[in-house]
Amino acid sequence: MEKNAVTFRFLTEPGDVNFGGKVHGGAVMKWIDQAAYTCAVNWSSRYCVTVYVGGIRFVNPILIGEIVEVNARIIYTGRTSMHISVDINAINPKTKAETKAIHCIIVFAAIDDEGKTVPVPEWVPKTEEDKQLHQYAIRLANMRKEINEEMKAYFS
Numbered sequence: 001m002e003k004n005a006v007t008f009r010f011l012t013e014p015g016d017v018n019f020g021g022k023v024h025g026g027a028v029m030k031w032i033d034q035a036a037y038t039c040a041v042n043w044s045s046r047y048c049v050t051v052y053v054g055g056i057r058f059v060n061p062i063l064i065g066e067i068v069e070v071n072a073r074i075i076y077t078g079r080t081s082m083h084i085s086v087d088i089n090a091i092n093p094k095t096k097a098e099t100k101a102i103h104c105i106i107v108f109a110a111i112d113d114e115g116k117t118v119p120v121p122e123w124v125p126k127t128e129e130d131k132q133l134h135q136y137a138i139r140l141a142n143m144r145k146e147i148n149e150e151m152k153a154y155f156s
Contacts, residue, residue, distance in 0.1 A: 003042055003043055004039070004042075004043055004073055004074040004123055005039060005071070005072065005073035005074070006035055006038045006039045006042060006071075006072050006073075007035075007069060007070065007071050007072075008031065008034070008035050008038075008068075008069070008070040009067060009068065009069050009070075010067070010068055011065065011066070011067055011068070011093070012062060012063070012064050012065060012066050012067075012068055012090075013064070014064055016064065017064050021063075021064070022061040022062060022063060022064075023061070023062040023063070023064065023068075025058065028056075028058075028062070028088065028101075028102055029053075029056065031068070031070050031088065032053070032056070032070070032072075032086045032088070032102070032104055032106060033050065033053075033106070034070075035070040035071075035072035035086055036050075036072045036084045036086050036106040036108065037050075037108065038072070039072040039073060039074060039082075039084050040074075040082045040084060040108035040110070043074055043077075043082055043120065043121065043123070044082065044108075044110040044120040044121070046110035046111065046112070046118060046120070047110070047111055048082070048108040048109060048110050048111065049108065049109055049111055050106065050107070050108055051081060051107040051108060051109050052105075052106065052107040052144065053104065053105075053106045053107075054104065054105055054106075054140070054144065055103075055104055055105055055140070056102065056103075056104040057102065057103045057104065058101070058102055059100050059101055059102060059103065060090070060099050060100065060101045061090075061101070062088070062090040062101050062102075063090065065093065066090040066091060066092060066093065067090070067091040067092075067093050068088060068089070068090060068091075068101075069088065069089045069090075069091060069098075070086065070087075070088050071086065071087045071088075071089070072084050072085070072086045073085055074123045075105075075123075075125075075130070075133040075134055075136065075137045076123065076133075076134055076137030076138060076141070077120055077121070077122050077123040078120075079119055079120075080109050080110055080117035080118060080119055080120060081107050081108065081109050081110075081117075081120070082107065082108050082109075082110070082120055082123070083105060083106075083107050083137040083140075083141065084105070084106050084107070084108065085103070085104075085105055085133060085136075085137075086102075086103070086104050086105070086106060087100065087102070087103050088100075088101045088102040088103075089101060105137065105140055
């Protein structure tokens with residue numbers, strides 16, 4: 001098992017449904033957090049806290065009874081942070097047709113027993129896809145810095 005990625009698979013249940021008959025966005029966000037947290041802890045061997053969740057893109061709805069595949073993987077590491085790409089696919093159990101449903105980036109920091117951030121192992125991209133995702137993470141991190149500066153000015 002690779003330390004930099006995890007995959008969860010399960011069937012959606014009637015309790016996941018919203019008023020429109022599709023999987024509720026809150027359920028999806030819980031799955032994102034669970035998979036990304038597992039990925040972060042597996043990579044860092046530390047307790048981790050969420051630093052940022054952004055750009056959750058709901059591409060296609062997930063239907064009740066579909067198989068959900070939640071893929072989380074490290075795409076960039078800072079000194080104490082891990083940037084994790086989460087992709088969720090929905091699979092029709094009868095036809096096996098697979099649909100991309102959700103994508104987002106979530107950032108976790110590793111912390112010690114006193115709640116202070118601690119260094120994490122560096123993740124080094126190996127494949128061409130890894131290199132592209134690494135650059136994607138860097139571009140998004142730079143955009144977040146700009147947004148944070150804008151928000152500081154607004155809330156000051």
